[in-house]
Amino acid sequence: MNKPLLALALVFGIATVASVQAQTPAAASPAPAINDAQIAHIAYTAGVIDIAAAKQALQKSHNKDVRAFAEEMARDHAAVNEQALALVKKLGVTPQDNPTSQSLSKNAAAELKTLAALKGSAFDKAYVDNEVAYHKAVNGALRSTLIPSAQNAELKSLLETGLKLFQSHQAHAEHLAQSLN
Amino acid sequence: MLRMTILLAGLLALAGGIAPASASSTAKPPATAAHRMHVIVIDQMQYGPMPTDVRAGDIIEWTNHDILEHSATARDGHFDVDLKPGTSGRITATAGTFAFFCKFHPTMTGTVVVK
Ligand SMILES: [Cu+2]
Numbered sequence: 095m096n097k098p099l100l101a102l103a104l105v106f107g108i109a110t111v112a113s114v115q116a117q118t119p120a121a122a123s124p125a126p127a128i129n130d131a132q133i134a135h136i137a138y139t140a141g142v143i144d145i146a147a148a149k150q151a152l153q154k155s156h157n158k159d160v161r162a163f164a165e166e167m168a169r170d171h172a173a174v175n176e177q178a179l180a181l182v183k184k185l186g187v188t189p190q191d192n193p194t195s196q197s198l199s200k201n202a203a204a205e206l207k208t209l210a211a212l213k214g215s216a217f218d219k220a221y222v223d224n225e226v227a228y229h230k231a232v233n234g235a236l237r238s239t240l241i242p243s244a245q246n247a248e249l250k251s252l253l254e255t256g257l258k259l260f261q262s263h264q265a266h267a268e269h270l271a272q273s274l275n
Numbered sequence: 276m277l278r279m280t281i282l283l284a285g286l287l288a289l290a291g292g293i294a295p296a297s298a299s300s301t302a303k304p305p306a307t308a309a310h311r312m313h314v315i316v317i318d319q320m321q322y323g324p325m326p327t328d329v330r331a332g333d334i335i336e337w338t339n340h341d342i343l344e345h346s347a348t349a350r351d352g353h354f355d356v357d358l359k360p361g362t363s364g365r366i367t368a369t370a371g372t373f374a375f376f377c378k379f380h381p382t383m384t385g386t387v388v389v390k
Binding site for chain 2: 162166169170173174177255258259262265266269
């Protein structure tokens, strides 16, 4: 596992532990470790990161299949983020920056830098491998932390739709990774 | 003129109550007296169940309930239906087996058999 992903796993791991701890005290309604404004921010940030990775791939890759995949990522994550923005606006929620979002962005910047140094098929393989790992990590976080913690039903539903879409992205990335081997 | 005649004939058939009843629950009112419509619903990055008992001349309609744009694109290049979120698109079926996919999401595939 590469460093950025380990960090991602740790971040979400901690978020999960924190959410368990927050529920331990005998309170009438246990407060989740992360609130909806933070969840929206994390989901949106995760999308922005994948769009940035896709744009880099479209600048660097000459592989037709890799480019098609990158176009899919840029288009879909932009569309989901547009829905997320429309929803938070409707709900009157301002997405709230938080340590998980910050850590995601920091790790993504490092990954962009690593990939920037690669060329040709080495870049293609590293980009697609990272996309597999990234979608796995984000889907895991959606399933184990973000969806269960979401309080608003519409936000929860959008996250659930997002999970379905990103699982399909993961399948596409895995298939593509195999073909590049 | 011919079209008008067909239309009139269709209306008369409907008015006379001799239009065939739709057998399938997915079939909407027939496009013409003899032809049926089959709807394939798209949601959450998937094509819904493929229609069965499709005959040449029937209408196949894709309805996109997803939040993303999709397409129904024939493998053999015969049709390419763009489907923005919340929209529908249709083709008239010709006999044979046709495979289609989404040009934006190659993991989305489907096959319809037309008799
Ligand atoms: Cu699609």
